[in-house]
Amino acid sequence: MFQLRHYLIGLSILLALMLQIMPMPILVDPYRPDWLLLVIAYWCLALPNRVSIGVAFFNGLILDILLGTTLGVHSLAMTVVVYILAVNYQRLRNYSVWQQAIIVGVIGALYHLVIFWMLRLLTDVDFQFEFLWPVFTGMLIWPWIFGLLRKLRRQFKIT
Amino acid sequence: MENIFIRGPSLNSRLLLGVALSLSLIFLDHKLNTFSSARALLNTLVSPLQYAANLPSEMLNWTTTSLTTQRNLLQENAKLTRENLLLREQLQTVAFLSQENAHLRALLGSDEKDELRKLVAEVMAIDNNPYSHQIVINKGTIDGVYEGQPVLDEHGVVGQVLHVATTNSRVLLISDITHAVPTRIQKNNVQLIVSGEGSLTEVTLEHVPHSTEIEVGDLLITSGLGRVFPEGYPVATVSRVIRDESRPFAQITAEPVAKLDRLKYLLLLWPNESDDES
DSSP states (O other), X not given: OOOHHHHHHHHHHHHHHHHHHOXXXXXXXXXXXXXXXXXXXXXXXXXXXXXXXXXHHHHHHHHHHHHTOOTTHHHHHHHHHHHHHHHTHHHHHTSXXXXXXXXXXXXXXXXXXXXXXXXXXXXXXXXXXXXXXXXXXXXXXXXXXXXXXXXXXXXXXXX | OOOSSOOSSOHHHHHXXXXXXXXXXXXXXXXXXXXXXXXXXXXXXXXXXXXXXXXXXXXXXXXXXXXXXXXXXXXXXXXXXXXXXXXXXXXXXXHHHHHHHHHHHHHHTOOOOOOEEEEEEEEEEEOOOTTSOEEEESOOGGGTOOTTOEEEOSSSEEEEEEXXXXXXXEEEETTSTTOEEEEEETTTOOEEEEEEEXXXXXXXXXXXXXXXXXXXTOEEEXXXXXXXXXXXXXXXXEEEEEOOTTSSSEEEEEEESSOTTSOOEEEEEEEEEEOOOO
């Protein structure tokens, strides 16, 4: 029988992927948060037995295909970042939401740096400060994502 | 939660596996180009996601067009009719000129130029990846799109097709850091290469000697030498010339003629096929 609660994690990740590639006006585009990273980070902290490095790697690969980057760049960054979260999930859960937001910011900065380093190695991209805007917007939006997903998780009893 | 411990292989070995897989994928894809054929399949697989992500803006577009007043439509219609009239007048002279050109070419014994096959495509998505400038268009292999195909808008050269999927394809813009177009200056036929530098409004000209006759405002058109872009389409206008003698080459930047930040309708060209329809 179809039960929504079995698919909710997948659906939320799918929605994050869509938000990640949704066309936006050029004015707000640089501020687009890393939806995929935020959603996967939440699930990794809440249910590390369901969402962990494997899911992160796979979704990073999908993001590579969607964004047309060299295959493996986003999956590498995703793997490294989610590893850090998965190792420390018990500690991070005890933090308040705003403390978590700061951690998410640091993690997001690492994510962008890994991507930048790999692309710097492959093609001669130059670093611009605008590349780090998603880190700040991600930090600001984390409490709401956290609240929303936690509500979903509790309401549908996702384990 | 049923188990507080993570089952399966340990996190460290998962990390190792993930990193090793990613690095080998990067190596295979970038250095050996293993996935160029698999890319088409992969892009086709994820294209439903792209269509879905495109829906909200499509709906917004649809509502704005259906809410336009009749007066606006009438005004636009009148404007387009005027424009059409002017363009048709130009077409009359173009027909005459191209015929004359064909005659002259025949006299010189060189090949005649045919009309190229064209197709109008629409932009589906603009990538938010800041490191590369790519867009997704709504035409793919079923329309005959191929890799390396030139793409234009109504003003000039936009880029070339990078990856093709079944119903959509990915276009690399001329402003991308990995892209370069062979061009020549329209007024004196000096050959130059226009390369992107990651900014939508600026491209650079590389290896231009100080003595080159080039000024701000010069139009650069495709030279047709790279066998990708057909000859004679506008690419960029020179916007800044710095002749610093202490450097080996002059620093020249140009502005793309195509409006790369507001692309909507694009033109795909088939340089090797002539137009049968018109």
